[in-house]
Amino acid sequence: MYQITDWCHHFIELQVTPGDLCIDATMGNGHDTELLCRLAGEYGSVLAFDIQEQALQNTKKRLQESGVPDNYRLILDSHSHMTQYARMDSVSCILFNFGYLPGADHAIATRPDTSLEAVRQGLSLLKKNGLMSLCIYSGGDTGFEERDTLLPFLKTLNPRQYLVILSSYYNRPGNPPLPVLVRKL
Numbered sequence: 001m002y003q004i005t006d007w008c009h010h011f012i013e014l015q016v017t018p019g020d021l022c023i024d025a026t027m028g029n030g031h032d033t034e035l036l037c038r039l040a041g042e043y044g045s046v047l048a049f050d051i052q053e054q055a056l057q058n059t060k061k062r063l064q065e066s067g068v069p070d071n072y073r074l075i076l077d078s079h080s081h082m083t084q085y086a087r088m089d090s091v092s093c094i095l096f097n098f099g100y101l102p103g104a105d106h107a108i109a110t111r112p113d114t115s116l117e118a119v120r121q122g123l124s125l126l127k128k129n130g131l132m133s134l135c136i137y138s139g140g141d142t143g144f145e146e147r148d149t150l151l152p153f154l155k156t157l158n159p160r161q162y163l164v165i166l167s168s169y170y171n172r173p174g175n176p177p178l179p180v181l182v183r184k185l
Helices: 004-015 033-041 053-066 080-085 110-126 147-154
Strands: 019-022 045-050 072-076 089-095 126-136 162-168 176-185
Touching: 004 019, 004 033, 004 089, 004 126, 004 176, 019 033, 033 045, 033 053, 033 089, 033 110, 045 053, 045 080, 053 072, 080 126, 089 110, 110 126, 110 147, 126 147, 147 162
Parallel strands: 019 045, 019 089, 045 072, 089 126
Antiparallel strands: 126 176, 162 176
């Protein structure tokens, strides 16, 4: 089955070039971090955030075993603090994969308030033509609160400053994830 992350990765691969600064705002097990490290190359850099030590350790192991350049900084902190680690208008690509750490306690998950703040901060960090990718999950363990907080906010973004594209898995039952792309104009 074609995953939401595969869909988003397609656009990320078109976006990131060697030497770019990128952010994985929700590190998890490091899949997105690994992709960004490969794309940014040895002269680029990647900041990856998570609040769980297990995510940091899983990602560190993945990156060491995968042979990506040593161009990353794994940060044990909330994504809602990312402006403390990067300058405004400096980031080429920011990824969010909301929800919980796969294989860990589902009670520890991203929350609407900190996720909204992180998206706000991320928008200020994006450089012109920068891309933000959001994988928004709802239902099940995570509920609908995050989706119902993020989507109305994204709809209010100034269309002269941002292009927001919301996709859907139109023929999937239940509450399929929503891929959203935001381009800073």
